[in-house]
Amino acid sequence: MNRFDYIRPASLEEAIAAGSEPGASYLAGGTNLLDLMKVDVARPDKIVDITRVPGLDRIEMQNDGTIRIGAMVRNADLARHPAFAKACPAVAEALLSGASPQLRNAATVGGNLMQQTRCAYFYDPYSACNRRQKGAGCDARGGDTRNHAVLGWSDNCIAIHPSDFCVPLAALDTVVEIEGPEGARETPLTRFYSLPDDTTPGGVDLAPGEMITALRLPRDAASFASHARYLKLRERTSYAFAIVSAAVMLRMQEGVIAEARIALGGVAARPWRSVIAEERLRDGEPDVDLFASAAEAALQGAEPSGANAFKIELAKRLVIRAIERAAEGTPARMPALPASVFASDTGVSAHV
Amino acid sequence: MPLSISLTINGDRHDTLLEDARATLLDVLRERVGLTGTKKGCDRGQCGACTILVDGRRINACLTLAASVDGAAITTIEGLARKGELHPVQAAFIENDGFRCGYCTPGQIMSAVGLIAEGDAGDDPERIREGMSGNICRCAAYPGITQAVLDAQRRLANDERISA
Ligand SMILES: Cc1cc2nc3c(=O)[nH]c(=O)nc-3n(C[C@H](O)[C@H](O)[C@H](O)COP(=O)(O)OP(=O)(O)OC[C@H]3O[C@@H](n4cnc5c(N)ncnc54)[C@H](O)[C@@H]3O)c2cc1C
Ligand code: SF4
Ligand code: FES
Numbered sequence: 001m002n003r004f005d006y007i008r009p010a011s012l013e014e015a016i017a018a019g020s021e022p023g024a025s026y027l028a029g030g031t032n033l034l035d036l037m038k039v040d041v042a043r044p045d046k047i048v049d050i051t052r053v054p055g056l057d058r059i060e061m062q063n064d065g066t067i068r069i070g071a072m073v074r075n076a077d078l079a080r081h082p083a084f085a086k087a088c089p090a091v092a093e094a095l096l097s098g099a100s101p102q103l104r105n106a107a108t109v110g111g112n113l114m115q116q117t118r119c120a121y122f123y124d125p126y127s128a129c130n131r132r133q134k135g136a137g138c139d140a141r142g143g144d145t146r147n148h149a150v151l152g153w154s155d156n157c158i159a160i161h162p163s164d165f166c167v168p169l170a171a172l173d174t175v176v177e178i179e180g181p182e183g184a185r186e187t188p189l190t191r192f193y194s195l196p197d198d199t200t201p202g203g204v205d206l207a208p209g210e211m212i213t214a215l216r217l218p219r220d221a222a223s224f225a226s227h228a229r230y231l232k233l234r235e236r237t238s239y240a241f242a243i244v245s246a247a248v249m250l251r252m253q254e255g256v257i258a259e260a261r262i263a264l265g266g267v268a269a270r271p272w273r274s275v276i277a278e279e280r281l282r283d284g285e286p287d288v289d290l291f292a293s294a295a296e297a298a299l300q301g302a303e304p305s306g307a308n309a310f311k312i313e314l315a316k317r318l319v320i321r322a323i324e325r326a327a328e329g330t331p332a333r334m335p336a337l338p339a340s341v342f343a344s345d346t347g348v349s350a351h352v
Numbered sequence: 353m354p355l356s357i358s359l360t361i362n363g364d365r366h367d368t369l370l371e372d373a374r375a376t377l378l379d380v381l382r383e384r385v386g387l388t389g390t391k392k393g394c395d396r397g398q399c400g401a402c403t404i405l406v407d408g409r410r411i412n413a414c415l416t417l418a419a420s421v422d423g424a425a426i427t428t429i430e431g432l433a434r435k436g437e438l439h440p441v442q443a444a445f446i447e448n449d450g451f452r453c454g455y456c457t458p459g460q461i462m463s464a465v466g467l468i469a470e471g472d473a474g475d476d477p478e479r480i481r482e483g484m485s486g487n488i489c490r491c492a493a494y495p496g497i498t499q500a501v502l503d504a505q506r507r508l509a510n511d512e513r514i515s516a
C-alpha cells in the first residue's frame with residue numbers, strides 16, 4: 001500500500017474541496033478501496049474520509065412517496081429499515097444477497113455504486129487493463145472470461161459491474177444526487193455508468209471531486225411492492241458475486257400485468273435495464289410463453305465476450321424464473337436465503 | 353504523516369500514535385495493542401477471521417482503516433469473558449464442538465455475538481447459516497457452529513429472563 005495523507009473533513013464543502021485535489025480519493029466503508037489499495041491497484045495520495053460528514057446518513061421516506069437515501073447509509077441498515085424494506089422489497093433482497101453481514105455493516109450506499117469491477121485482470125497490477133490504464137490493452141480477452149460481459153461490451157473492456165443493489169435500483173428509475181466543485185446535479189442511475197466503446201473502456205459519470213450525496217427513488221417505487229423479486233445465481237449459496245442476476249417488479253391489476261420492470265446484473269458494465277422486455281409483459285396475463293418472450297427480449301443483442309456463452313441462456317432462464325416468482329407475489333417475510341433460487345422449505349439445508 | 357487515535361478496546365481506552373495512516377484496525381489490534389485473538393486469514397474481507405464489533409456492529413477489521421474508527425468502542429474476543437467466566441457464545445462453541453483447529457473461531461464467535469444482537473435469525477438453522485456465511489471455516493466445523501449459535505441464543509434468552 002502506498003503512503004497517503006489522511007483527512008477527515010467536518011463538512012460537505014470541506015470534503016469536496018479536499019476531494020478535488022489531484023490524487024485524492026473518498027473513503028466510505030473502505031471495503032472496496034482498501035482491498036484495491038492492498039494490491040496497489042488504487043494508489044491515492046490523499047484519503048478523504050467522508051464517513052462523518054454530517055447529513056449523509058439519513059433514510060427519508062417522504063410524504064409524496066419519494067424515498068431519499070443518503071450516500072453514507074450502510075447497506076445493512078437500508079436492508080433492515082422496516083419502511084424501506086416494505087416499499088422496495090426487491091432492493092432489500094438484493095442488498096441481503098450481497099457480500100457478507102460484516103461487509104454489509106460497513107459498506108455504504110455510495111460505495112456500493114462506486115465499487116470497481118471484479119475482473120481478475122483489473123485486480124492484478126501486472127496484467128494489461130484498459131480500465132486501469134487507457135490504451136494498455138485487455139488481458140481478459142482470451143483469458144478467463146467466465147464472469148465477463150455478454151451485453152454492451154467492446155474490445156476495449158468486457159468487464160461487468162458487480163453490484164447487486166444497483167440492479168433493482170436501475171429498474172426503479174433511481175436518480176443519483178451528486179455534489180461537486182461546480183455545484184449540485186443529478187443523473188439517472190441507468191446513465192451513471194457509461195459502457196465501453198471503440199475508444200474508451202467505460203466508467204462512471206463523476207468529474208474529479210464530485211461525490212454521490214444521495215439516491216432518490218421516485219414516488220411510484222412502492223407501487224411494485226407486492227410483486228417484487230431479486231434472484232441471483234452464484235457459485236456457492238452465499239457470500240459470492242452474481243454470475244447472473246435479475247430483478248423483476250410487477251404492478252398487477254386484476255390479474256393483468258399493468259406495468260413491469262426488469263433489470264439484469266452480472267451481464268454488462270452497468271445494471272442492464274430492459275425496457276423492451278418490460279413492454280412485452282405490459283397488459284399481459286401471467287403465462288410462461290409470455291415470460292419466455294420477455295426473457296428473449298431482455299437478452300436481445302447478447303454476445304459472448306469469451307467462453308461465456310452459457311451466461312446468455314442462463315440469464316434467459318433466470319429472467320423467466322424471476323418473473324414467475326414476482327407474479328407469485330413478494331414473500332411475506334424475507335426468504336432465509338435472500339435471492340436464492342433454492343427453496344428452503346424442504347427441511348434440507350440449501351447451503352451447498 | 354503521524355497521527356494519533358484513541359480507541360476504547362474491551363472497555364479500556366488506548367491512545368495510539370500511528371506512524372502513518374495506512375494501519376488497518378486489524379494490524380493495530382494485533383501489532384500495537386497486542387491483542388492477537390483477532391486473526392488474520394485473508395486480509396481481504398473474504399474469510400471473516402478478523403471479525404470484531406465496532407460500536408456493537410460486527411465488521412471485518414482487515415478492511416477498516418484504524419484512523420477511520422478513531423473514537424469508537426471496539427470489542428474483540430478478549431473482551432467477552434467476564435471475571436473468568438466465559439461468555440455464553442464462547443461456552444456454547446465449546447460444548448457444541450463449534451471448531452476443530454480453532455483459527456476461525458474468534459471470528460466465528462464475534463460474528464455470532466453480532467448476529468444474535470441483530471436479532472433477525474431466530475431459531476431457524478437456515479437463517480443462522482446465512483447469517484454466519486461471512487465466516488469461512490477451513491475445517492468445516494459448520495454443523496457444530498450452527499448448533500452453537502442456536503444454543504447460545506437460547507442461553508442468552510434465558511439469561512435475560514433471569515436478569516429481567
Ligand atoms: C469479499 C467481498 C465480497 C463481496 N460481495 C459482493 C456481492 O456479492 N455483491 C455486491 O454487490 N457487492 C459485493 N462486494 C462489494 C461491496 O458491496 C463493496 O465493497 C461495497 O459496497 C463498497 O462500499 P464502501 O462504502 O465500503 O466503499 P469504499 O471501499 O469506501 O469505496 C469504494 C469506491 O467508491 C468511492 N466512493 C465511496 N463513497 C463515495 C461517494 N459517496 N461518492 C463518490 N465516490 C465514493 C471511493 O472513493 C472508492 O473508489 C463484496 C466485497 C467483498 C470484499
Ligand atoms: S475486461 Fe476491462 S477490467 Fe478486465 S482487463 Fe479488460 S479492460 Fe481491464
Ligand atoms: S482477515 Fe479479514 S476477512 Fe479475512
Ligand code: FES
Nearest residue numbers: 452454489490491
Ligand atoms: S476450526 Fe479450523 S478453520 Fe474453523
